[in-house]
Each structure stands twice: as C-alpha cells, then as structure tokens.
Amino acid sequence: MTNWELMAQARQLLDSYIEKVNLKNVELLFGEEKAWGKAYMEKGKYSIDLNINLFRRHPEELEETVAHEVAHLSTYKEMGNHNHKTPFWRETMKAFGFKPRATKKTFRNQAVVGMGR
Numbered sequence: 661m662t663n664w665e666l667m668a669q670a671r672q673l674l675d676s677y678i679e680k681v682n683l684k685n686v687e688l689l690f691g692e693e694k695a696w697g698k699a700y701m702e703k704g705k706y707s708i709d710l711n712i713n714l715f716r717r718h719p720e721e722l723e724e725t726v727a728h729e730v731a732h733l734s735t736y737k738e739m740g741n742h743n744h745k746t747p748f749w750r751e752t753m754k755a756f757g758f759k760p761r762a763t764k765k766t767f768r769n770q771a772v773v774g775m776g777r
Contacts, residue, residue, distance in 0.1 A: 661719050663690075663712055669719075670710055673726040677756065681734035697725045699732035699742065706733045727756040 661669075671688055678686050687707035696714055700707045708729040715722050731752040736742040743749065744762040753760035 661716065663716065666712060666715050666719060666722065670715075670722060670726060673723055674708065674730065677727055677730040678733075680756070681730060681737075681752065683730070683733055683737065686730075686733065696721065697729045699729040699736075701733060701736045701742065706737075708733070724758050727758055728753065731756065 667688075667690060670690075674686060674688055678684070683706060685706070687705070689707055689709040690712040691709050692713055693709065693711055695711060697708060697710045700709065708726070710722075710725065710729075715725075731749050732742040734752050735746055735749040739746060739748050744760070750760040
C-alpha cells in the first residue's frame with residue numbers, strides 16, 4: 661500500500677470514528693515517531709499523529725490504532741483525562757469493537773514496544 665493510500669484510508673477511518681463520538685475537526689498528522697500513534701489535546705484543538713512507516717509495513721494495524729487514539733480524544737473531551745485506565749476510555753474502545761489495551765505486540769526487528777500512550 662502506498663503512503664497516499666494509507667493516508668486516505670486513515671482519514672476515512674478517522675472521520676468515521678470521530679463521528680461516532682461527536683468530535684469535529686480532528687487534524688490528522690503523519691510522522692515517524694517510535695509510537696504507532698499519539699493523540700494531542702490542546703485548548704479545544706485535537707490532533708492524531710500516526711507513524712506512516714509502521715503502517716506501511718503493517719497496514720492491518722491502522723484501524724485499531726485510529727480507534728485507540730480517537731478514544732483518547734473522546735475521553736479527554738468528556739472526562740478531562742485521557743488515561744487507559746478510565747472506564748470511559750475502556751468502554752469507548754469496546755463500543756468501537758476493540759479490546760481495550762494500552763500496547764500492541766512488538767514486531768520482530770521493530771523498535772516500537774507500545775502504541776505511544
């Protein structure tokens with residue numbers, strides 16, 4: 661999958677998940693951090709940064725990571741906190757159809773240990 665295809669798929673997934681939790685105008689960024697993804701919340705502005713290099717090698721991880729980051733944004737919006745341990749975050753992940761967890765398995769020859777949370 662090309663970077664352009666990954667970016668388009670990520671945008672589509674993001675739009676779908678933010679609609680489910682009534683978030684608007686979430687900026688989508690693509691970087692090369694060690695984490696799979698990171699959610700940022702600052703003064704009512706929300707953004708998600710995804711590691712394009714990891715998803716190029718493992719595109720099957722994209723949807724769960726986007727859902728995971730949107731759950732952080734939604735939890736922050738509703739609770740003022742974005743911790744994995746909050747019941748709200750866990751229930752949001754379940755509502756999205758994923759097991760609530762803070763980390764992903766490490767891939768062989770991959771420096772990334774967690775999802776960046």
